[in-house]
Amino acid sequence: MSSGRTRQDSFSLKTWAALVTLYLCWGSIFLANRLALEGFPPFLANAVRFFVAGVILYAWLRFRGEPPMTSREWRQAFWVGILLFICGSGFTTVGQLTVSSAMTATVVSTVPLWAVLASSLLERTMPGRTELLGMAVGVAGVVFLHLDQGLRGNLTGSLFLLAAAATWGIGSSFNRVLPAFHRPLGSAVQMIVGGVQVFAVGMLLGERPVWPLPPAAILGALHLVTLGSIVGFSVYLYLLRTTRASVATSYAFTNPVIASFLGWWLLGETVTLHHLAAMGVILVGVALVLLGRKKTGTAGGGMPLGKCPEEAVVRH
Numbered sequence: 154m155s156s157g158r159t160r161q162d163s164f165s166l167k168t169w170a171a172l173v174t175l176y177l178c179w180g181s182i183f184l185a186n187r188l189a190l191e192g193f194p195p196f197l198a199n200a201v202r203f204f205v206a207g208v209i210l211y212a213w214l215r216f217r218g219e220p221p222m223t224s225r226e227w228r229q230a231f232w233v234g235i236l237l238f239i240c241g242s243g244f245t246t247v248g249q250l251t252v253s254s255a256m257t258a259t260v261v262s263t264v265p266l267w268a269v270l271a272s273s274l275l276e277r278t279m280p281g282r283t284e285l286l287g288m289a290v291g292v293a294g295v296v297f298l299h300l301d302q303g304l305r306g307n308l309t310g311s312l313f314l315l316a317a318a319a320t321w322g323i324g325s326s327f328n329r330v331l332p333a334f335h336r337p338l339g340s341a342v343q344m345i346v347g348g349v350q351v352f353a354v355g356m357l358l359g360e361r362p363v364w365p366l367p368p369a370a371i372l373g374a375l376h377l378v379t380l381g382s383i384v385g386f387s388v389y390l391y392l393l394r395t396t397r398a399s400v401a402t403s404y405a406f407t408n409p410v411i412a413s414f415l416g417w418w419l420l421g422e423t424v425t426l427h428h429l430a431a432m433g434v435i436l437v438g439v440a441l442v443l444l445g446r447k448k449t450g451t452a453g454g455g456m457p458l459g460k461c462p463e464e465a466v467v468r469h
Contacts, residue, residue: 168396171388178385179404180411184419186246186378192363192370195246196355201374203238204348206382211341213288219338225422226333233331236324238347239354245315251310258409260314262295265333265402265442267322275330284399287441291406294435298409298428325402328393335394340387399442406435406442435456 189198215221222230249257269280296451328334334343363370392401410432417424 171392172400175385175388175404176391176411177210177409178380178388180408181376181415182381182385182424183408183412184415185373185381186249188369188373189377190246190370191367191373192366193374194355194358194360194362196243196351197360198377199238199242199361200348200352200355202348202377202382203242203344203386204329204352206378206386207341207344207346207348209378210383210387211345214338214341219336222338222342222444226339227342227346229331229333230339231341231350233324233327233334234322234347234350236327237343238351239325240315241321241324242311242347243351243354243414244320248310248314248317250357251307252314252344256311257314258412259292259296260300260311260318261408262292262405263315264316264322264325264405265291265399267319268325268398268402268425269322271323271326272329275326280397280399283441284397284445287438287443287445288399289438290441291403291435294408294431294433294438295409297434298413298431299364322398322402325389325393326398328390329398334390337387340390343390344382344386389416397445399445403442410435 176395189202193201245257245261248260252260269284269288273279328339328343333339389401389404413424413428413432
């Protein structure tokens with residue numbers, strides 16, 4: 154390993170700002186989802202969230218002069234969209250219907266592990282020991298946080314959540330290595346394609362929104378479209394292409410902390426010393442992840458981060 158820091162290991166003010174923004178935007182998703190589900194079934198809630206956000210962002214970027222995506226890049230977005238939106242977001246929402254919030258948060262906290270595993274295979278790099286320790290501590294902290302609530306849920310719902318965590322991590326890794334998604338328009342295209350895909354699944358399942366929509370559902374949907382998708386997803390893809398996979402996906406550890414704070418602040422939920430101690434453990438895990446570094450190079454020679462040839466990854 155070189156003694157100097159690589160681009161992926163350096164943290165600029167912009168990177169820190171992006172991390173804080175992502176943590177706040179996606180940490181509030183649990184509350185927004187709860188509101189949106191009062192009027193939208195699971196898949197339609199995600200369809201509205203991503204399609205509307207994608208169209209708005211696409212129109213704005215094209216207006217500003219961004220060149221359009223090629224047909225090949227749209228096809229790549231289709232395959233990555235299956236991983237991120239149908240399986241990642243969609244399966245999470247389905248799993249939440251029959252699994253406790255404690256189990257949901259615990260399983261979703263494994264996203265960084267899946268993302269790092271996939272990135273290691275695609276980019277032929279190995280995570281450092283500090284990075285691995287941070288992810289282990291983060292998962293342990295999430296489990297500790299929800300220990301008093303019980304990890305309840307049926308097997309089917311739990312499997313949906315596990316599949317969601319794995320596919321979101323794998324889809325995120327493809328975002329790191331496919332050049333088509335290394336510019337802002339890539340975020341918009343993925344959200345448009347993902348929104349259409351999730352809408353089609355919702356229609357096939359016979360989902361229909363409640364009409365007229367309750368005010369809470371409208372408020373939740375607005376939050377999901379603006380902060381959850383236009384801001385949050387765009388920032389997430391920026392972090393994926395400029396930092397390590399474990400750093401970009403560290404929101405999976407901070408989400409329960411932000412959600413607990415919002416529940417205490419807005420819903421009057423109780424925060425005990427147990428919760429505070431668990432949050433401390435989670436934050437230690439996040440700190441270790443942020444301080445960790447990747448080990449580059451394997452027996453066959455390593456590829457620089459973010460420079461893996463597209464042909465070595467996937468062709469669509």
